[in-house]
Amino acid sequence: MKIVYPKEEVCMACRLCEVACITEHSKSKDTLKAYKKENPAPLSRTLVEEIFPGLSVSVMCRHCSDAPCIEACFTSAMHRLALSEVEGKPDGRVIVNEPKCVGCWMCIMACPFGVIKRNQYIGEGQGDNPLNPPLLRGKGKGQEIKVKLSSKCDLCPDRSIPACVEACPNKALVHEERN
Amino acid sequence: MLYKTPTYYEFKVERDDERCIRCQVCVRQCSYNSTFYNAEEDRIFNIDANCVGCHRCDTYCPTDCITIKRVGENFKENANWNSWAIRNINKQANTGGILLTGMGSDRPHRIYWDHIVVDASQVTNPSIDPLREPMELKTYLGRKPDSIEIETLTRPHPNPLPKGEGVRGKGRGSEGITLKTKLAPQIELNIPIMFSAMSYGAINFNVCEALAMAAEKMGTYYNTGEGGLHKNLYKYGKNTIVQVASGRFGVHLDYLGVSAAVEIKIGQGAKPGIGGHLPGEKVTEEVSKTRMIPVGSDALSPAPHHDIYSIEDLRQLIYALKEATNYEKPVSVKIAAVHNAAAIASGIVRAGADIVALDGIRGSTGAAPVMIRDSVGIPTELALAQVDQRLRDEGIRNWASIVVAGGIRNSADVVKAIALGADAVYIATSALVAIGCTVCQKCYLGKCAWGITTNDPYLARRQNPELAAEKLVNLLTAWSREIKEMLGGMGLNAIESLRGNRERLRGMGLSDRELKILGLKHAGEGM
Numbered sequence: 001m002k003i004v005y006p007k008e009e010v011c012m013a014c015r016l017c018e019v020a021c022i023t024e025h026s027k028s029k030d031t032l033k034a035y036k037k038e039n040p041a042p043l044s045r046t047l048v049e050e051i052f053p054g055l056s057v058s059v060m061c062r063h064c065s066d067a068p069c070i071e072a073c074f075t076s077a078m079h080r081l082a083l084s085e086v087e088g089k090p091d092g093r094v095i096v097n098e099p100k101c102v103g104c105w106m107c108i109m110a111c112p113f114g115v116i117k118r119n120q121y122i123g124e125g126q127g128d129n130p131l132n133p134p135l136l137r138g139k140g141k142g143q144e145i146k147v148k149l150s151s152k153c154d155l156c157p158d159r160s161i162p163a164c165v166e167a168c169p170n171k172a173l174v175h176e177e178r179n
Numbered sequence: 180m181l182y183k184t185p186t187y188y189e190f191k192v193e194r195d196d197e198r199c200i201r202c203q204v205c206v207r208q209c210s211y212n213s214t215f216y217n218a219e220e221d222r223i224f225n226i227d228a229n230c231v232g233c234h235r236c237d238t239y240c241p242t243d244c245i246t247i248k249r250v251g252e253n254f255k256e257n258a259n260w261n262s263w264a265i266r267n268i269n270k271q272a273n274t275g276g277i278l279l280t281g282m283g284s285d286r287p288h289r290i291y292w293d294h295i296v297v298d299a300s301q302v303t304n305p306s307i308d309p310l311r312e313p314m315e316l317k318t319y320l321g322r323k324p325d326s327i328e329i330e331t332l333t334r335p336h337p338n339p340l341p342k343g344e345g346v347r348g349k350g351r352g353s354e355g356i357t358l359k360t361k362l363a364p365q366i367e368l369n370i371p372i373m374f375s376a377m378s379y380g381a382i383n384f385n386v387c388e389a390l391a392m393a394a395e396k397m398g399t400y401y402n403t404g405e406g407g408l409h410k411n412l413y414k415y416g417k418n419t420i421v422q423v424a425s426g427r428f429g430v431h432l433d434y435l436g437v438s439a440a441v442e443i444k445i446g447q448g449a450k451p452g453i454g455g456h457l458p459g460e461k462v463t464e465e466v467s468k469t470r471m472i473p474v475g476s477d478a479l480s481p482a483p484h485h486d487i488y489s490i491e492d493l494r495q496l497i498y499a500l501k502e503a504t505n506y507e508k509p510v511s512v513k514i515a516a517v518h519n520a521a522a523i524a525s526g527i528v529r530a531g532a533d534i535v536a537l538d539g540i541r542g543s544t545g546a547a548p549v550m551i552r553d554s555v556g557i558p559t560e561l562a563l564a565q566v567d568q569r570l571r572d573e574g575i576r577n578w579a580s581i582v583v584a585g586g587i588r589n590s591a592d593v594v595k596a597i598a599l600g601a602d603a604v605y606i607a608t609s610a611l612v613a614i615g616c617t618v619c620q621k622c623y624l625g626k627c628a629w630g631i632t633t634n635d636p637y638l639a640r641r642q643n644p645e646l647a648a649e650k651l652v653n654l655l656t657a658w659s660r661e662i663k664e665m666l667g668g669m670g671l672n673a674i675e676s677l678r679g680n681r682e683r684l685r686g687m688g689l690s691d692r693e694l695k696i697l698g699l700k701h702a703g704e705g706m
């Protein structure tokens with residue numbers, strides 16, 4: 001399947017991939033609002049690792065064929081998509097089903113690439129909303145509660161070219177299939 | 180500012196704080212320590228005195244919230260003591276040093292290209308549509324014979340003619356024509372535009388590779404400059420012109436052997452009469468290997484070639500190089516356009532050069548003293564017209580091709596240069612601008628924020644060779660389309676027909692003397 005591959009030899013550590021990922025995963029899909037207004041603030045699912053001088057690489061989920069995070073997840077929130085939610089075509093990406101995630105961070109422990117992030121924020125409880133993560137169900141409406149969710153690259157389901165790939169000014173990220 | 184020798188800063192970086200998302204892209208992109216983030220205030224600030232106006236930060240700001248403004252031009256108005264004069268003195272009073280700069284001269288020397296207009300066909304001769312009819316831009320550089328002998332062969336022939344030997348038609352009785360004269364070595368250009376000498380060291384490996392890739396793709400050549408040729412670029416040898424300069428850096432048999440042509444650099448338009456200086460800090464491991472000098476040592480190329488003090492000496496070097504390359508490669512000699520360029524060029528051609536390259540006062544460099552860059556030499560247009568005329572008058576124009584450099588900014592400049600007598604042009608600044616250079620003129624600092632004139636690995640990675648090559652290919656493709664349109668407009672279907680065809684040019688707003696030097700009529704004068 002097509003995933004995003006970084007080319008570290010031409011990554012220039014600008015971190016525009018992170019800005020793009022944040023924008024893409026915001027409610028508004030608007031950079032200014034994503035950074036300045038939205039609460040919870042959207043997280044970037046890629047992280048530019050820098051070793052100075054002159055080495056940087058943007059790392060995000062490899063969507064491993066034998067994904068250890070899926071094996072580690074006891075609520076099956078972390079799962080492999082069989083069919084694309086948008087196009088209905090066979091998929092294979094590893095994604096988090098947020099309503100099932102309890103924030104135990106087992107996937108984070110298991111991921112050999114360290115690309116799963118903790119998404120923690122104080123938000124309003126939704127009462128009995130079934131879309132709430134199990135640990136938060138039933139928590140009072142309007143009450144400020146701590147939400148804990150795993151967050152990782154979902155290969156931008158709403159786009160044909162992932163946001164980070166399109167935003168990278170130096171073509172240091174490529175979206176392709178490799179064996 | 181505090182604790183700093185007073186300098187009059189040139190730029191002010193303004194940031195729309197309402198739009199700034201503190202992503203710090205600008206902070207990371209600025210290589211001149213002008214931009215920084217203050218965590219306590221959660222805000223981005225600038226030290227304006229450090230800004231060189233390279234526009235790296237605003238180009239990459241994802242919210243377009245940066246504006247770079249020119250300031251400090253509002254000294255008390257004075258035509259004589261303008262900000263240029265004041266700033267220069269201020270810098271020298273602070274440092275006691277020679278004023279250094281990069282790129283080509285920014286002084287308002289007359290740009291003759293902008294005073295030349297091109298002809299077009301109307302009624303009496305038809306123009307040609309390059310989209311419908313073939314249009315030839317192919318150019319061969321090298322010595323052309325004074326006369327040619329051809330042999331006409333009629334079949335049946337004892338030995339069948341080898342393929343591609345000029346046989347028109349097939350079968351019995353068809354006539355074949357072969358060239359009996361042995362031609363001097365030529366290099367074949369699909370477009371009459373080559374990338375001018377830029378040395379590895381002055382520009383980094385990624386940029387060298389991009390130039391090489393683009394030259395290969397477009398069927399033209401790039402020039403190594405005097406910095407030698409990195410082993411990894413040998414594979415582009417057939418599109419490489421290698422330079423032999425006064426420092427002889429990186430010159431050895433493989434270097435000559437792998438190339439398509441060899442160029443002896445006598446001078447350079449940006450700094451005629453002086454040598455080069457690559458500071459030790461830029462001599463990294465790889466540069467050192469390629470240049471064959473110790474790591475960290477200054478690479479000083481002397482002002483003259485210490486073995487060339489006359490045309491006769493030059494002849495020796497030309498023939499030494501021809502000998503070393505088996506007489507298989509054209510040898511070019513590059514000079515800066517100076518007052519006596521025409522006579523010098525004649526000497527160069529008589530000394531055996533196959534190509535003469537002329538580099539004018541607006542030619543660029545990685546580093547040169549301001550005073551020399553801006554005041555020494557003559558505009559390339561004038562030198563070109565004079566050299567072409569002189570070689571014609573002496574009946575030796577066909578002995579060598581002329582390549583002109585130093586201030587070609589667009590395809591119209593190329594067309595005008597060719598009509599003025601050039602066989603091809605060299606571009607360097609235009610090529611760098613295509614890959615991001617904003618002509619901030621700070622190349623000599625080695626911190627180019629666009630990753631071009633720097634060997635700092637952190638900055639050099641900003642040039643992805645593939646992406647840069649793509650831009651260069653786009654530029655040359657666009658120019659060649661425009662050149663074809665202009666040729667078609669003149670009713671010509673080959674660049675060959677325009678070469679030295681000054682009748683298709685007219686001067687505008689030039690004095691009689693300038694017109695005479697350029698060999699042009701004034702606009703309004705008929706054929």
Ligand code: SF4
Nearest residue numbers: 011012014015017168
């Ligand atoms: S946008 Fe591209 S160049 Fe910039 S940090 Fe990300 S991967 Fe590297």
Ligand code: SF4
Nearest residue numbers: 021153154156162164
């Ligand atoms: S593919 Fe999409 S989700 Fe994954 S890192 Fe890139 S922008 Fe983020």
Ligand code: SF4
Nearest residue numbers: 199200202203205240
């Ligand atoms: S790049 Fe633009 S948005 Fe980002 S910190 Fe700089 S000024 Fe602000």
Ligand code: SF4
Nearest residue numbers: 209230231233234236
């Ligand atoms: S990146 Fe260039 S334009 Fe921007 S602040 Fe730095 S020096 Fe000035």
Ligand code: SF4
Nearest residue numbers: 616618619620622627
């Ligand atoms: S090469 Fe770099 S330093 Fe030199 S003028 Fe261009 S942008 Fe400025």
